[in-house]
Amino acid sequence: MSTATHDTKREAPAKPTTPVGKAADYLDQRTSIGVAVKEFARKVFPDHWSFMLGEIALFSFVVLIASGFFLTMFFEPSMALTTYEGEHPANMHGQLMSVAFASTLDMSFEVRGGLLMRQIHHWSALIFMASIVVHMMRVFFTGAFRKPRELNWIVGLVLMILGLAAGFSGYSLPDDVLSGNGLRITDGVIKSIPVIGSFMSYLVFGGEFPGHHIVPRLFTIHIFVVPGILLALIALHLFLMVLQKHTQYPGGGRTDKNVVGYPAAPVYVAKMTGNFFIVAGVLTLMGATMAINNVWNYGPFDPSPVSAGAQPDWYMLFLEGSLRLMPGQGTEWVIGGFTLPLNVLVPAVVIPGILFTFLFVYPFLEARVTGDDKEHHVLDRPRNKPVRTGLGVGFLTAFIILALAGSNDLIATHFGLSINSITWVFRFLLFVGPVFAYYITKRICLGLQRKDRELVLHGHESGRIVRFANGEYIEVHTPLDEQERWLRVNYEAPAPLAIAPKTDARGVKRKGYGSDKRWQGLSRFFYEDRVEPVTPAEVEAAHSHGEHDELTGSERQTVEAGVGTTSQEH
């Protein structure tokens, strides 16, 4: 019987009459798409400008795919040698060059809109990496990587590394002098790898550098392998984001158990579509007005010339800087007749290894030293996690110093400084700068937290100076409204881990005590210094022991001294 009623129920709604209704009915009968529409159409997403940063990365990627498709129609990934027959640019006419370089010239000078697409593609790649990095900074500093999002942080990191691979492989395709020297540096780095380095070099280049295989190989990597994996992982990244629902900034009514924001349809559909077109529009504007990578000025690859002041794309600068800073003296070791060039291995492999390892392990490390197993959906204000924020700024400082070191020749020529002294300053700064930045940032965070306490306890300075009958002057403070107060008190200040004692009740040494002790040490590093949020009791206490920042009834009769220009602490 139950099936019969079910059937009649199903037939109860009238047959769709409009074309849209009919199409929807057709589709739903075959795909049950109604379930998905019901789930997603009014799904709520929190709103904040910083949630747009990841979108910029996504949309730059879409622009990269679209402009990249255009370029593949005209680019020929071949290193066969040819004489350039084109009349323009005049300085290239009649030169011997690879087909790859010739087709790059051809698509720039003969294909209408070709140069525009090349420039859009290159600018998009730069913005793609930049928005990924800034998006990661947002995620890091607000603690969005915490449970349950650790896995999505890892997916994001892999996406960033793939972005580097995509940028590097694409940059090398035109086979010009600059990119050729970039490949040559890569070859030098590969050769420095112990035991297998020489064979790795042969594996990459299909023989000795440069050979005639590298451009077609990079082409396949650039247009098939890397974008394929990128697409799959972007899908996973977004799937996890939707499944776990987006994080939200702290505020009234926002908890770890809800999502406060606007519905996907129509608000986010309109905003995201709008954002896509704005990103695409700005990238087009950049491609239209700002020349980038004019390869005809450099010429086709030739192993002999190189120009000073040549820079890789910005996201590779940290590696370049790392190579430049390493002192060469005494850093190449010969062990049993085998050569170990640490002057290349350390800056090109070990230093980036340390940087990336930090990013990969940080979410797990922080959860461990916090003793934290809860789901977090409300973001942290960076000041409320002083050590995390300090470590993040220290990390960025190292990255920026390395990137600046990658431009030390430009700094030298622009500011008329000695390249040797700049290099020495950066060598020194690479070690001192991050520690200093960490310390300062942590102190600033603690200071801001104290300021929050001060505000909650005593209110805002109003600028109104009041004189009492006894001659005392005070400044009147305005108490915080409950929304602002909530923003400043709604956080956790975890204490360092507590561990079980060294010996158990019978005085037997406990197994695992040493490891616990080390974790506790690390936990102390994170949470020894902390500022706890104000409690209602403290506010009450502050008001009851004779604070002058509020005027009571009797005091209201006192004479106002007028508004002072200096706001006076009392």
Add this chain to the structure above:
Amino acid sequence: MSDNQNPPADTSHEVTVTPQTGNAVGHAERFPDPGIPEHKHRLTDTDPRAAKRAERTVTFLFVLSILGTIGSIVAYVMVPPDGTTSGVRLSTLLIGLGLAVSLLGIGVAGIHWAKALMGDKEMVQERHPLASDDATRADAVKDLNDGLEDSGVVGRRGVLKGAFFGALALFPLAIAVPLIGSVGGDWNISAFKHTMWKRGTRLAIDPSGRPIKVADVTVGSVFHVIPETTEEFRESHEWITEKSKAVVLMVRLNPEDLRTDQSPEGETWSHEGIVAYSKICTHVGCPVALYEQQTHHLLCPCHQSTFDIADSAKVVFGPANRRLPQLPITVDDEGYLIAQDDFAEPIGPSFWERLK
């Protein structure tokens, strides 16, 4: 003074603590959540004229986008690049500006529409814990166990399992072996250790290939040098690969300025102050091309390794560890500069088997 709980700032660590006891009687541990802030209406919600204005702005932006598209196509047709750099730039600029207006028009219109005219009342949805509930987990484990049970291999048929995993592990070899076998060409890495220089090869000017006479080399002059070879060879791939190892920088110093070179006891590798060094940096292989005449220093523009030409090209600064290998040169009967032999050591960046 306001924060009495703070200990002095000079202690090694500090905790600004909430007192848990004392006059806390009658107070909650924490402040209550005040709830979502009151919704504030926008101007377009309350003033129909403002709403109408926003509607007109959005419409105008979409029309602007259409005009941008048209402009872009007009630019494509009317301003073809004439092939010169400035012509290409103009065409790029006009097509690009049209396209940018077309895209930005849609983008700005969409966002303005969403912000000014679409609902802006915040909504709340519940989150649910991500972990599946215990019953579902139990079912899942049971299903998996049932599946394993049905497979009939749990705890038995070890040989079958071994064969299964063995087959799976081995079959990729049938693809990997031919791939790895061929992907590195002939895998003859000893080629790193030799260049095309040999006894009697004339030094020639890069890129023209014209051999160099001693008489042409004045004191203080710098030559970018390649080995002399046929014009035909210089238009082949092999040449680019060989040239990548063989390029040399040759300088003529005042013989009294040349303090030392790399000649071993009893040999002379330079000729009347003319020295020739490999141009491939011993750091990671960039061409070391910037020569400073006053100091006799040679600078690599990539990573700033600096070599002293007057002192056997030893490293004076930067990330390189080894001096540039010297090409032993002399003069033949006709007065041309020639190589005495190949470089005595491998040129370019270091690698594991370099000294083997």
